[in-house]
Amino acid sequence: MNSDSMALVVNDLEVEYRTKGRARVRAVAGVSLQVGRGEIVGLVGESGCGKSTVAKAVVGIERPAAGEVLYRGARVTPISRIGKRPKNQRNLQMVFQEPASSLNPRRSIGSQVADALKFATDLPQAKHEERVRELLDMVGLPKNAHRAYPHQFSGGQKQRACIARALAADPEVLVADEAISSLDASAQAQIADLLVGLVKKLDIGLLFISHDLAVIGEICDRIAVMYLGKIVELGRPEQIWFEPRHPYARALMRSVPRIGRDSFPESLEGEVPDPANPPSGCRFNTRCPFVMDKCRVQEPALIDVEQEDGGTVACWLQEPGAVVDLDTLATEREVASA
Numbered sequence: 001m002n003s004d005s006m007a008l009v010v011n012d013l014e015v016e017y018r019t020k021g022r023a024r025v026r027a028v029a030g031v032s033l034q035v036g037r038g039e040i041v042g043l044v045g046e047s048g049c050g051k052s053t054v055a056k057a058v059v060g061i062e063r064p065a066a067g068e069v070l071y072r073g074a075r076v077t078p079i080s081r082i083g084k085r086p087k088n089q090r091n092l093q094m095v096f097q098e099p100a101s102s103l104n105p106r107r108s109i110g111s112q113v114a115d116a117l118k119f120a121t122d123l124p125q126a127k128h129e130e131r132v133r134e135l136l137d138m139v140g141l142p143k144n145a146h147r148a149y150p151h152q153f154s155g156g157q158k159q160r161a162c163i164a165r166a167l168a169a170d171p172e173v174l175v176a177d178e179a180i181s182s183l184d185a186s187a188q189a190q191i192a193d194l195l196v197g198l199v200k201k202l203d204i205g206l207l208f209i210s211h212d213l214a215v216i217g218e219i220c221d222r223i224a225v226m227y228l229g230k231i232v233e234l235g236r237p238e239q240i241w242f243e244p245r246h247p248y249a250r251a252l253m254r255s256v257p258r259i260g261r262d263s264f265p266e267s268l269e270g271e272v273p274d275p276a277n278p279p280s281g282c283r284f285n286t287r288c289p290f291v292m293d294k295c296r297v298q299e300p301a302l303i304d305v306e307q308e309d310g311g312t313v314a315c316w317l318q319e320p321g322a323v324v325d326l327d328t329l330a331t332e333r334e335v336a337s338a
């Protein structure tokens with residue numbers, strides 16, 4: 001796909017945190033991805049791998065140490081200089097994990113949605129009330145929801161209000177960071193359905209970040225699997241889910257229980273290394289059942305593995321046009337459940 005047509009482009013993004021008296025942590029160590037209109041891209045990986053840091057850099061909360069984020073073709077300005085941010089970038093919106101803490105408990109839902117209209121759009125004040133009702137209806141909240149206060153809403157309803165507020169800004173891309181993780185199972189499914197519907201209806205892009213593979217696999221058009229600050233594999237859900245090409249992606253998929261099959265929780269043994277001190281070579285080499293000598297020394301780059309499905313993987317086992325099937329290799333090497 002032509003990257004000019006992409007609503008959101010992340011190029012070689014690096015983000016560092018400085019911790020007191022300790023080495024710099026490169027929480028994101030060279031991430032590239034693109035999100036087009038009408039497309040849901042999932043970002044998945046274990047806790048601490050850098051997903052939220054990617055999200056924060058995308059919306060300008062964290063400043064990149066290197067690389068860039070382009071929204072509508074222009075570089076995203078960090079939020080500390082929000083006053084200077086071009087108006088057409090103010091609508092780059094994020095939906096957070098805890099809807100309760102991202103809403104002001106003392107103000108009505110309607111006035112909080114109206115704030116976003118004021119901040120990011122040119123809609124005349126006289127039209128705000130009507131637009132607020134329209135937005136709240138669009139996210140499935142009842143009539144008169146604009147008069148309600150956050151405490152009157154369930155978790156799912158609060159998250160709907162947060163989504164309405166994000167949509168008020170008329171975004172081309174929405175970033176949802178664990179947006180359904182704090183909700184109960186039925187609310188999770190409902191909010192996921194709502195997001196899928198909105199993406200198609202409004203033709204917006206969605207960067208959907210979650211540690212929950214099952215949901216990611218169900219709603220995303222493409223999935224990026226992150227490990228220790230890097231994307232190790234990116235591809236279509238059915239491919240990542242059933243024929244992962246990166247040993248980490250495979251281990252992650254096998255850790256999810258599925259009907260008719262036992263899960264393999266043991267496939268993700270070992271601790272995630274400290275991002276302040278990542279292993280040399282491939283970052284997954286300390287936990288990889290397929291590790292080779294080369295992997296401990298040289299870091300593999302992301303390569304396009306097969307042109308037809310556009311998948312990419314960063315693994316020394318895989319070569320363009322000659323992708324190794326990991327299950328076959330595991331049987332050969334008898335590391336199937338390692």
Ligand SMILES: Nc1ncnc2c1ncn2[C@@H]1O[C@H](COP(=O)(O)OP(=O)(O)O)[C@@H](O)[C@H]1O
Nearest residue numbers: 017019025027046047048049050051052053275
């Ligand atoms: N404000 C911060 N200061 C220092 N380190 C941080 C900060 N935020 C996150 N980190 C570290 O950066 C890494 C990535 O964190 P994060 O992006 O939150 O991961 P994820 O969202 O995938 O769980 C972790 O090692 C985390 O401890």
Ligand SMILES: [Mg+2]
Nearest residue numbers: 051052053178
């Ligand atoms: Mg996170």
